[in-house]
């Protein structure tokens with residue numbers, strides 16, 4: 001009789017243990033799911049493609065840069081130069097800046113240059129690339145722009161990308177690769 005109660009006690013204990021273990025496992029699995037999802041969300045890079053364009057050529061490049069970053073899994077925002085400021089920089093892991101050659105081998109002076117001057121000192125620790133379209137020159141504006149970025153302490157993630165007038169298929173592919181480089 002004593003043995004029977006002893007064995008029944010053991011069985012109850014084992015059943016309790018199994019139920020507790022089951023509940024704990026489910027709880028641990030739930031916590032893991034929450035953490036894993038949170039981690040997945042937080043590793044998705046946030047990218048801004050900030051550009052100025054008068055006739056649409058640099059805008060077409062900007063769209064391709066954005067596509068390249070999206071294809072790599074990043075969350076991307078296309079923003080025109082007048083809507084971007086130094087305060088916006090902290091919201092992004094990487095920023096692609098696009099501006100065509102204007103004036104005499106300079107950046108566009110009314111909107112893009114003032115924005116760039118205000119922002120370039122805040123780009124430390126960000127993945128940054130430069131791109132833009134040009135016409136009759138040889139890309140001098142981009143070389144000057146890269147030098148200016150480096151002087152401001154900006155670490156460029158890739159060489160500045162230039163396309164002659166409207167980007168052709170090769171240029172679009174290069175733009176996509178540029179977007180992927182910062183995603």
Ligand SMILES: Cc1cc2nc3c(=O)[nH]c(=O)nc-3n(C[C@H](O)[C@H](O)[C@H](O)COP(=O)(O)O)c2cc1C
Pocket residue numbers: 052053054055056057058059100101102103104105106133134135136137138139164165166
């Ligand atoms: C006012 C003005 C100035 C320009 N200056 C240059 C220049 O210095 N060097 C150059 O290669 N192209 C120059 N271009 C040509 C543009 O860079 C080229 O057409 C470019 O594709 C325009 O890009 P967007 O369509 O994004 O505005 C100039 C165009 C304009 C309208």
